[in-house]
Structures are given as C-alpha cells and as structure tokens.
Amino acid sequence: MNYKVGSLFAGVGGVCLGFKSAFNEKGGYQLIWANELDEQAIKTYRCNFEHNMIPGDIEKIVKPERAKADGEEALFAQKKMQMLAQPIDVLTAGFPCQAFSIAGSRKGFDDHRGNLFYSIIDLVNDLGKVAYKPRILFLENVKNLRSHDQGRTYQVIKSEIENAGYIVKDATLNTKTYTTLPQNRERMFIVCFLKQSDADKFTLFEQLESIKIKSSDDQRRTNIARVLDLHKSKEELNAYYYTPEKYPHYFINKAQYAALSEDKRKKERIHIGEEIDTEFEFYQLRRGMYVRKNTQGICPTLTANMGTGGHNVPLIKVADGVRKLTPSETFKLQGFPISDGYVLPENMSNGHLYKQAGNSVSVDLIRLIANALLDVLQAD
Numbered sequence: 001m002n003y004k005v006g007s008l009f010a011g012v013g014g015v016c017l018g019f020k021s022a023f024n025e026k027g028g029y030q031l032i033w034a035n036e037l038d039e040q041a042i043k044t045y046r047c048n049f050e051h052n053m054i055p056g057d058i059e060k061i062v063k064p065e066r067a068k069a070d071g072e073e074a075l076f077a078q079k080k081m082q083m084l085a086q087p088i089d090v091l092t093a094g095f096p097c098q099a100f101s102i103a104g105s106r107k108g109f110d111d112h113r114g115n116l117f118y119s120i121i122d123l124v125n126d127l128g129k130v131a132y133k134p135r136i137l138f139l140e141n142v143k144n145l146r147s148h149d150q151g152r153t154y155q156v157i158k159s160e161i162e163n164a165g166y167i168v169k170d171a172t173l174n175t176k177t178y179t180t181l182p183q184n185r186e187r188m189f190i191v192c193f194l195k196q197s198d199a200d201k202f203t204l205f206e207q208l209e210s211i212k213i214k215s216s217d218d219q220r221r222t223n224i225a226r227v228l229d230l231h232k233s234k235e236e237l238n239a240y241y242y243t244p245e246k247y248p249h250y251f252i253n254k255a256q257y258a259a260l261s262e263d264k265r266k267k268e269r270i271h272i273g274e275e276i277d278t279e280f281e282f283y284q285l286r287r288g289m290y291v292r293k294n295t296q297g298i299c300p301t302l303t304a305n306m307g308t309g310g311h312n313v314p315l316i317k318v319a320d321g322v323r324k325l326t327p328s329e330t331f332k333l334q335g336f337p338i339s340d341g342y343v344l345p346e347n348m349s350n351g352h353l354y355k356q357a358g359n360s361v362s363v364d365l366i367r368l369i370a371n372a373l374l375d376v377l378q379a380d
Contacts, residue, residue, distance in 0.1 A: 002030040003377050006083065006134070008058055008093040008120060010034035012044040012356045014334060015092045015140065017342070018366025026378050029370065032088055035061065040352040041359075043345050054079050062122040083123065087131040089377065093120050094140040094361055121160050133165065136373060137192035140361060143172045145188050157190075166192035171205040177212050179364035182223045182298040183333045187361065189369060193376075201379050204372040211368075220297055221280045227332040233320060240323040242272050242315065250285070276315055276322045285311040299325075299333050306330065307355025327353035335363030 007016050019029045033052040036042050042055050056079055060067040064076035095117050124133050146154050158168050168190060175185040193199035204211075215223065234241055244251040250272045252260075257269040268290045275291040276283045282294045288311060294300050299314055306312045313324040327350050328338045334357055336342045344353060 001027040001378075003027070003089040003374070004032045004087065005029050005090045005092060006032055006088040007034040008091065008123070009095050009116075010036045010045060010053075011038075011041050011094065011360050012336075013049055014336070014361035014363050015094055015138070015366050016045075016049060017336065018361070018363045019090070019092065019370045021363070022367050022370035022374055024371075024374065024378075028374065029090070032086065033083060035083070040348065041356055043348065044353075044356055047343050047345050048341075052082060054082050058116065058119045058123075062119050062126065080126075084126060084130045087127065088134050090136045090138060090373070091120070091124065091127075091134040092138040092140075095120060117157060118160070121164055124164050133194055135194050135198065135377070137161065137166060137190075138369070138373070139190040139192070140366075141188050141190070143186040143188050146170075146172070161190070161192050166194055167196060167199040168192050169199060169202060169205055171208065173208070173365060175362040175365055176296070176298055178208070178368060179335070179362060180213060180215070180219075180223045180226075181333060181335050181362055181364050182220060182227065183300075183302065183362065184294070184296055184298055185301050185362055187365070191369065191373070198376050198379075201376045202372060204369065217297075224280050224298070228316065228329055229326065230318060234323075237323060237326060240326055242322045242324070244273075247272070272315070272322050276317050279317050279319075281317065283315040283317075285315060291315075302330055302333060302358045304355045304358040306358045307351040307353070309351065313354060327357065330354060330357035331360075333357075334360050335365075335367075336360075 005016070005019050010016055013034070016031055016034055020031055022028060031049065031051045033054055034045065034049070035054045035056070035058055036045060037055070037057055039055075042053060046053055054061070056076065060072070060076045061079045061083065064073045064080055067073050067076045120137070120139070124137065127133055145157075148154065161168050169192070170188060170190045172186055172188045175181050175183050175187075191202065191205075193202065229237070242250060250270050252269055252271055254269070257265065266289060270285075270291060272285075272291065281297060282299045284292045284294070284300060286292050302314075303312070311324075313330070315322055315324050325333075327344065331342070331344065331353075332338050338344070
C-alpha cells in the first residue's frame with residue numbers, strides 16, 4: 001500500500017524526494033500534489049516529478065477571496081479544489097524559515113513569511129471538512145524556531161497544531177550526524193499525529209543517540225569525494241576557479257601587502273593560494289575580508305544567499321587550483337542524486353540554482369524520518 005502525500009512549500013522537491021525514496025516490501029508513498037510559489041524552483045521541480053504541481057501563493061489558494069482584487073479568485077478557487085480533490089495521509093511543509101533564522105531578519109510572525117504557517121492549519125481544516133485530515137503532518141524549519149522570541153513563537157505554532165487535533169513531537173537533527181552527507185546543517189523537524197497510537201509508535205526522536213553515524217577521517221574523505229566532482233579539471237570548470245588574473249585582490253603576497261598605503265590595506269592580507277591549501281576541506285571567503293577554514297572538515301551550512309552573487313559559495317582546493325563548488329555539487333551535498341535520476345534545468349542561471357540548493361533540505365535526512373513514519377503507518 002502506498003500512502004498519499006501532499007507537499008506545501010515544495011521548493012525543488014527535497015522533502016518530496018525523501019518521501020518518494022522511502023519504501024519497503026509493504027509499500028511506500030505516493031506523491032499526489034505539490035505547491036510552490038517560486039517560478040524558477042517550479043521549473044526545477046517539474047524536471048524531476050510527474051505528479052501535479054499546483055503553483056501559486058498558498059495564502060490565496062486556501063482563501064481564494066484574497067485574490068479577488070486581482071481578478072483571480074476563480075483561478076485560485078480551482079487550485080484549492082485540486083488540493084482538496086482527494087484525501088491525503090501525509091501533509092509536508094518546509095514553511096519559510098527566513099523569518100525565524102539567524103541568516104534572516106528573525107522577525108517571526110511580524111514578517112509576512114512567518115504568517116504563512118497559518119495557511120498550513122487552514123488547509124488541514126479544509127481537508128477535514130471534505131474528507132478527513134491528514135494522518136500525519138511533517139514540518140521542517142530552522143533550529144532557531146524553537147528559541148525565537150524566547151520560545152513564544154514555537155509555543156504559538158505548537159498550540160495551533162494541537163488545536164487542530166494533533167499530537168506534536170519534535171527534534172533538531174544535524175545532517176552530518178545522522179547521514180553520510182558531509183554538511184553541517186541543523187534543522188528542526190516537527191512531526192504531528194492525528195492518532196495517539198501513531199504518536200506512541202513513532203520513537204525515532206527518542207532513539208537519536210543510537211543512530212548517530214561516526215565517521216573516521218578516511219570515511220569523511222570518501223563521503224566528500226562522493227559529492228564533489230574531483231575528477232573534473234580546470235578546463236571543464238574554468239568559470240568556477242579563483243585565479244590571480246580574475247581576482248588579483250585575493251592573491252596578495254607579503255611584498256604587495258607591505259607596499260600598499262594604509263588607506264588601501266585591508267586588516268588581513270588575503271592570498272587564496274596560500275590559505276586554501278588542503279584538499280578535502282571546505283573554506284569560506286567571509287565578506288571579502290578573510291578566509292575561514294571549516295573546523296569540522298565538512299561543508300558549512302549551505303544558504304540561499306549563495307545565489308546572491310559575491311563570494312558566498314564554499315571554496316575547495318583541488319589538484320589544479322582553487323575553485324568554488326558548482327551548483328551540481330551543492331545539490332549533491334543536499335543528497336540530490338545528480339547524474340542518477342535528478343536533473344538540473346538547462347539554461348537556468350547559477351544564481352537561481354545556488355539559491356535553490358541552499359533553500360532545500362537534506363534528502364537523506366528526510367528519508368530517514370519518512371521511513372520511520374512508514375513503519376508507523378503500516379503498523380495498523
């Protein structure tokens with residue numbers, strides 16, 4: 001038996017792919033529909049999934065009257081009918097995190113994006129009116145959601161979910177701790193059950209200590225090699241390389257630094273060729289002021305601002321120089337099987353692709369939780 005899944009804030013399909021790839025001999029999940037607002041993310045999503053993508057503002061979909069001023073009330077009412085056309089067993093939502101994250105404004109519900117959470121509750125209640133509420137809600141956000149506004153924000157969220165009839169379980173998981181993906185990425189997962197018996201059977205969050213993955217240095221290097229295209233040369237990836245010709249201000253030797261007048265001399269001398277000197281390590285060029293090596297030996301958290309230009313993409317030392325990660329590598333660091341079933345659109349800018357990877361989730365971590373939920377659903 002396959003359990004039906006609907007996905008809000010689907011992005012490029014990280015959560016959907018995690019659920020799609022979770023299965024056993026008894027069955028798995030069937031993706032029924034997904035919703036996303038960003039047009040570029042939708043293009044990437046549609047390259048990889050065949051089920052119904054319902055594009056548009058979820059606030060207007062759950063309340064079509066909000067689109068009346070734009071003359072689109074009927075259009076959004078139709079989109080809502082598509083979501084309510086058949087019952088679903090699981091509703092997933094990686095609702096926008098910028099309102100709560102360190103990288104964002106941290107305004108919480110004062111930020112419009114924070115209030116998008118209420119559209120999830122509205123849809124759940126509407127699904128309950130036409131058939132039944134999803135048996136499980138699977139929500140994902142940044143770890144700072146728990147502490148935002150001294151914990152009050154999360155208490156509001158939890159109370160709203162409980163008022164909708166759900167039992168809430170939550171945990172903060174780091175990609176590097178529970179998967180072989182070499183990325184430091186902490187996210188909060190909120191899993192909600194309509195039935196107390198399901199909540200009782202879901203014990204993954206109580207067993208986290210026993211499923212941690214411990215990697216040796218050799219294994220770490222193997223994991224990194226698996227997601228980086230280290231076999232590709234400068235000739236193939238020239239656009240991603242840092243060279244003195246392209247970035248002379250990032251290749252300043254001691255003599256050049258000493259010769260600079262004080263008003264032109266930065267606080268720290270940067271010479272990428274000297275500072276980024278070890279393979280199988282990750283580096284960042286912080287605000288163009290200094291180079292920082294990741295102390296954990298893995299990739300730092302990929303962020304959406306990788307797509308905003310500048311030098312926000314992590315850097316690596318390779319056999320023939322120093323370069324930044326390619327868009328494909330950032331997707332693979334999130335667990336997307338590039339070259340093995342998942343494709344990136346042709347003619348899409350690197351900026352859009354970097355943003356999409358940074359906004360996504362770690363597929364392997366989603367699969368871990370989805371498999372545990374599958375055991376719960378199949379226990380009946």
